[in-house]
Amino acid sequence: MNKKISEKTLKKSFWNWFFWHGCSQQAESMLGMAFAQSMAPVIDELYDKKEEKASALKRHTTLFNTEQQVGIICNGVVCGLEEANANEECTPELISSVKVALIGPTSAIGDSLWVATFIPILLTICLSISQASPSASWLGPVLYMIVYPVGTCILSWNLFKLGYKSGIEGMQGFMATGRLDTLTDTMTALGLIVVGALTASFVTATVPFRIVKDVYDATQGIVLENQVIFDADKMLNSIFPHVLPLLLTLGVYYLYSKKKWSPLKLMGLILMIACIFTFVGYATGFYA
Amino acid sequence: MEIYQIILIALFVYLGSIGSIVGNTIGWYTLGRPLVAALVVGVILGDVQTAMIVGIPLQIMYMGNVTPGGAVAWDLSYATYIGVTGAIVFGNGLDTAQVIGLAVVFAGIGGLVGQIMWNISYALNLPLNRVANKYAEAGETKKMFIPNVVMGQSIGFVCRFIPAIIVLTSMTAASAQADFATIIPGWVTIALGIFGGMMASLGMGIILSFLLKKKYHLAIFLAGFILVTYFSLSTMAVAVVAIITSILYYVAVSSLETKKGVA
Numbered sequence: 001m002n003k004k005i006s007e008k009t010l011k012k013s014f015w016n017w018f019f020w021h022g023c024s025q026q027a028e029s030m031l032g033m034a035f036a037q038s039m040a041p042v043i044d045e046l047y048d049k050k051e052e053k054a055s056a057l058k059r060h061t062t063l064f065n066t067e068q069q070v071g072i073i074c075n076g077v078v079c080g081l082e083e084a085n086a087n088e089e090c091t092p093e094l095i096s097s098v099k100v101a102l103i104g105p106t107s108a109i110g111d112s113l114w115v116a117t118f119i120p121i122l123l124t125i126c127l128s129i130s131q132a133s134p135s136a137s138w139l140g141p142v143l144y145m146i147v148y149p150v151g152t153c154i155l156s157w158n159l160f161k162l163g164y165k166s167g168i169e170g171m172q173g174f175m176a177t178g179r180l181d182t183l184t185d186t187m188t189a190l191g192l193i194v195v196g197a198l199t200a201s202f203v204t205a206t207v208p209f210r211i212v213k214d215v216y217d218a219t220q221g222i223v224l225e226n227q228v229i230f231d232a233d234k235m236l237n238s239i240f241p242h243v244l245p246l247l248l249t250l251g252v253y254y255l256y257s258k259k260k261w262s263p264l265k266l267m268g269l270i271l272m273i274a275c276i277f278t279f280v281g282y283a284t285g286f287y288a
Numbered sequence: 289m290e291i292y293q294i295i296l297i298a299l300f301v302y303l304g305s306i307g308s309i310v311g312n313t314i315g316w317y318t319l320g321r322p323l324v325a326a327l328v329v330g331v332i333l334g335d336v337q338t339a340m341i342v343g344i345p346l347q348i349m350y351m352g353n354v355t356p357g358g359a360v361a362w363d364l365s366y367a368t369y370i371g372v373t374g375a376i377v378f379g380n381g382l383d384t385a386q387v388i389g390l391a392v393v394f395a396g397i398g399g400l401v402g403q404i405m406w407n408i409s410y411a412l413n414l415p416l417n418r419v420a421n422k423y424a425e426a427g428e429t430k431k432m433f434i435p436n437v438v439m440g441q442s443i444g445f446v447c448r449f450i451p452a453i454i455v456l457t458s459m460t461a462a463s464a465q466a467d468f469a470t471i472i473p474g475w476v477t478i479a480l481g482i483f484g485g486m487m488a489s490l491g492m493g494i495i496l497s498f499l500l501k502k503k504y505h506l507a508i509f510l511a512g513f514i515l516v517t518y519f520s521l522s523t524m525a526v527a528v529v530a531i532i533t534s535i536l537y538y539v540a541v542s543s544l545e546t547k548k549g550v551a
Contacts, residue, residue, distance in 0.1 A: 016433075018311050018313065019309065019310060019311040020309070020311065020433075020436055020437050021307075021311060021312065022306055022307025022308070022311070022312050022316075023307055023309065023436050023437050023440035023441050023444065024307075024413050024416050024420075024435060024436045024437075024439070024440030024441075025306075025307050025410065025413065025440075026410055026411070026413035026414045026416070026417070027410060027411075027414065028414055028417050029417055029420075032417070032420075033416060033417065033420045033432075033435050033436040033440070034436050036420060036424065036432050036436070037432045037433050037436045037437070040429040040430070040432040040433075041429070043429050044429040044430070050426075050427040051427065052427075053427035053429055054424060054425055054426060054427035057423070057424035057427060057428075057429065057432065058421070058424045058425065060424075061417070061420045061421060061424045068311075068312055068313075069312070069313055069317075111498075112498060115317075116352075116495065116498040116499070117498075117499070119317060119321075120351050120495060121527065123321065123323060123347060123351065124523060124527055125524065125527050126323060127323055127344050127347055127348075127523075128522060128523045128524035128527065129524065130323070130340055130343075130344060131344055131522075131523070132522065132524060134337070134340075137336070137337070137340035138327055138330075138336055138340070140323060141323045141324045141326065141327040141340075141343075142327070144318070144321065144323060144324060145318055145324055148313075148317065148318050149313050149314050149318050152313045152317070153313065156313070179542070182538060182541050182542055182545070183538065185537075185541070186534045186537055186538040186541075187534070188499050188501065188505070189505075189508050189530075189533070189534055189537060190530050190531065190533075190534040191495075191499050192496075192499050192500070192505055192508040192509045192512065193508060193509070193511055193512035193515075193526060193529070193530035193533070194512060194523070194526065194527055194530055195351075195492055195495055195496060195499065195509060195512065196508070196509040196510060196511060196512020196513035196514075196515070196516075196526075197512040197513065197515060197516050197521070197523045197526035197527070197530075198348060198351070198488075198492060198512075198523060199488075199489070199492045199509075199512075199513055200512070200513045200514075200515075200516035200517050201516055201522075201523050202344075202345060202348040202488045202492075203348075203485065203486065203488040203489045203492060204485030204486070204488070205482075205485060205486050205489075206482075240517075241517040241518065242513075242517050245489065246513060248486060248489045249489040249492045249493050249496070250493075250496075251489075251493075252489045252490055252492070252493030252494075253492075253493035253494075253496040253497055253500070254493075255493075256493050256494055256497050257493075257496070257497035257500070263490060263494065266490055266493070267396060267487070267490060270483065270486050270487055270489070270490065271483055273486065274479050274482040274483035274486055275479055277479075277482050278475055278478050278479040278482060281478070282475060287475075287478055
């Protein structure tokens with residue numbers, strides 16, 4: 001009598017989510033409609049009566065949101081709970097509350113660990129490959145196009161299955177071990193080193209200020225024309241190489257993170273600095 | 289640009305946008321990344337080399353583009369496809385730094401158009417909830433794809449594809465008038481070059497806001513920085529060093545915790 005979701009239905013539910021999780025995003029239910037579509041095959045298999053199907057669908061068209069790739073673990077957990085509910089081992093109220101409770105942590109883990117850390121690291125490696133070999137610069141993006149979707153798909157499927165098999169207890173157990181914190185710390189350190197290297201390699205800023213004068217050389221008794229007697233950029237870089245790009249980046253970080261400036265506003269600021277630098281550079285003969 | 293090139297690029301703008309029909313894993317997070325977008329545009333327009341020259345700095349600039357809770361600061365797909373296309377179409381006769389600056393400006397324009405369209409589609413999708421609720425009420429499990437995929441994507445496609453066609457067509461028309469390098473004064477191209485170089489700090493600054501959680505994290509960031517400036521390592525070499533270090537760190541910390549647990 002025990003009802004069980006078949007492998008085929010699980011796969012259908014997985015693919016429904018994998019391709020169409022963002023199709024109808026809006027402010028009212030966020031990914032609610034996509035979630036309902038992902039659950040539809042499962043509901044169809046588990047419940048026989050029309051009323052049961054309707055009430056199950058209704059609880060899944062409500063608000064749902066997560067980082068869609070790591071957050072698919074929610075879908076797995078909900079599949080498990082719906083199965084339990086069909087066997088009368090769970091209540092609809094519990095399903096709804098668990099679903100809502102999972103929104104926060106899965107979004108946070110997905111965004112910080114996968115999207116904000118793993119993707120930049122993979123991109124960095126791929127663009128380093130492109131940069132290192134200009135004749136085969138296509139290699140980097142091609143590598144990314146293969147590694148990222150395939151890797152993410154495998155990860156998502158395994159998380160989905162993990163959620164289904166272990167249910168909510170397994171999820172809590174996993175998060176309580178402390179392993180996740182260690183992993184987050186490690187990935188953060190890895191990301192920071194890489195971002196440091198990227199900042200040093202790609203952010204360029206030069207102080208366009210130098211004093212050029214004709215100098216009288218007393219030892220030889222001749223006038224040397226157009227001698228650079230002061231070069232602000234050279235001086236700064238001899239103290240700490242690339243100090244200006246570093247300060248600029250930390251400044252942008254400060255304004256974005258602490259002062260809550262929008263990226264558009266920051267872009268305007270950078271444009272202004274660029275114009276001022278151009279003006280100063282022309283005025284001091286740096287670009288002439 | 290030929291008509292088929294415009295249509296192809298516009299199609300990829302749509303596919304790479306957030307919530308397109310191929311899903312965010314293949315769309316937004318793969319086709320929408322500037323590194324990949326640059327290659328796609330390069331292949332379509334037959335200039336992979338220029339495309340990759342601007343694609344790498346654009347990727348750095350938009351590295352911090354994360355979408356927490358669906359808040360889209362930039363429509364990355366629009367920004368990069370338009371940016372790279374602009375650099376190739378108008379970049380004739382400019383040097384590398386200036387072409388990059390040009391790409392950054394066009395990416396800004398594209399990103400803005402994209403963001404507007406995103407907000408429009410976000411609003412237009414609202415009534416779909418009524419349709420979904422109607423089907424849910426009737427228990428129609430087989431019809432749940434209609435509001436989500438069919439209707440949601442019709443709106444998504446129209447909001448992405450058509451504006452992209454308009455933007456690309458106007459770019460083509462403008463480029464036919466004159467060469468960019470000849471009509472723009474020298475100081476503008478210099479300012480563009482400086483701007484392009486500095487814009488990379490935006491991407492890095494935003495991504496730092498996700499990673500810098502404790503004060504000492506700044507030291508780790510500096511470690512990566514000086515490996516390049518003082519030790520002249522390439523970013524690839526630093527990435528390898530970072531991966532090795534982090535594996536050792538993970539193993540060390542995990543074994544330490546296990547020992548603590550036993551004691």
